[in-house]
Amino acid sequence: RVPTIQIEKTDGCHIYLSSISLDTQFITSKSSEMSVNIPFGDGEYKEFPIAEQFKTYFKDGKQLVTVPNESSGV
Numbered sequence: 718r719v720p721t722i723q724i725e726k727t728d729g730c731h732i733y734l735s736s737i738s739l740d741t742q743f744i745t746s747k748s749s750e751m752s753v754n755i756p757f758g759d760g761e762y763k764e765f766p767i768a769e770q771f772k773t774y775f776k777d778g779k780q781l782v783t784v785p786n787e788s789s790g791v
Contacts, residue, residue, distance in 0.1 A: 719734070722743050752764050771785055
């Protein structure tokens with residue numbers, strides 16, 4: 718089991734998790750081309766990208782919120 722993975726100043730990172738590590742949290746900075754692969758089916762893995770770009774805004778003028786920036790082409 719892996720509770721947290723920290724990735725810093727990395728280009729091209731592919732992480733493979735086991736079924737018992739699906740609650741892992743990722744902390745990333747100054748990194749690109751990151752993806753997480755999780756078990757799917759019989760010995761297969763499904764790949765999910767980790768966001769590289771973020772959008773930050775004030776919610777209700779009181780709270781600063783940061784979320785992954787979604788591409789309009791998705």
